[in-house]
Amino acid sequence: MIADDEHLVGAGLADALKSLGYTVLGPATDGDAAVAMARAEAPQLAILDIRMPKKDGLEAAKSLWSAFSIPSVILSAYSSDEYLERAQEAGVFGYLLKPVATEALKTTLPVAWERAHTLLGGQRRVAQLEASVASRRVVEQAKWRVVSELGITEPEAHSALQRTARTRRMRLAEIAQSVLDSPADAWELQTGQAGS
Ligand SMILES: [Mg+2]
Numbered sequence: 001m002i003a004d005d006e007h008l009v010g011a012g013l014a015d016a017l018k019s020l021g022y023t024v025l026g027p028a029t030d031g032d033a034a035v036a037m038a039r040a041e042a043p044q045l046a047i048l049d050i051r052m053p054k055k056d057g058l059e060a061a062k063s064l065w066s067a068f069s070i071p072s073v074i075l076s077a078y079s080s081d082e083y084l085e086r087a088q089e090a091g092v093f094g095y096l097l098k099p100v101a102t103e104a105l106k107t108t109l110p111v112a113w114e115r116a117h118t119l120l121g122g123q124r125r126v127a128q129l130e131a132s133v134a135s136r137r138v139v140e141q142a143k144w145r146v147v148s149e150l151g152i153t154e155p156e157a158h159s160a161l162q163r164t165a166r167t168r169r170m171r172l173a174e175i176a177q178s179v180l181d182s183p184a185d186a187w188e189l190q191t192g193q194a195g196s
Pocket of ligand 1: 050052
């Protein structure tokens with residue numbers, strides 16, 4: 001997806017990208033339009049002019065990444081330290097200077113895309129690990145609460161939680177959380193003694 005408020009630049013960029021085999025969306029002509037277009041069309045990558053009306057390219061890049069995990073490459077006529085710093089803060093995946101040669105697009109875009117997806121994969125793995133550590137902790141806490149409230153052994157408490165989760169078609173961590181959230185007489189756990 002391209003966004004540039006100068007029509008000629010946008011059109012030239014679109015031609016260059018098409019000659020490289022890319023399917024092109026846009027150009028959007030301001031930052032808000034770029035975000036709206038990204039929301040509607042879910043492009044794989046955005047090339048954003050830095051100076052645009054309504055929302056500049058760096059602000060748009062931040063939104064695209066945080067809301068839709070769409071990486072951006074910034075396009076700019078300026079290489080000032082201020083812009084560079086802001087680009088680093090915004091977490092963009094490339095910074096191209098105008099006028100952009102087709103060769104520069106050819107090398108920058110695949111690297112940007114690869115970097116973004118490596119990062120996303122890592123974030124997903126971390127999130128999964130955090131979730132599994134958290135749910136194991138909840139199950140552990142719930143089990144010990146069951147042990148102390150019902151006076152059964154740890155393995156009995158564990159299988160009571162598992163059995164109840166299976167019957168109610170809930171995840172073990174969900175049952176465990178509800179055990180932690182409610183008083184013991186409201187649990188209705190399927191302990192071995194109670195039958196079933
Ligand atoms: Mg501009």
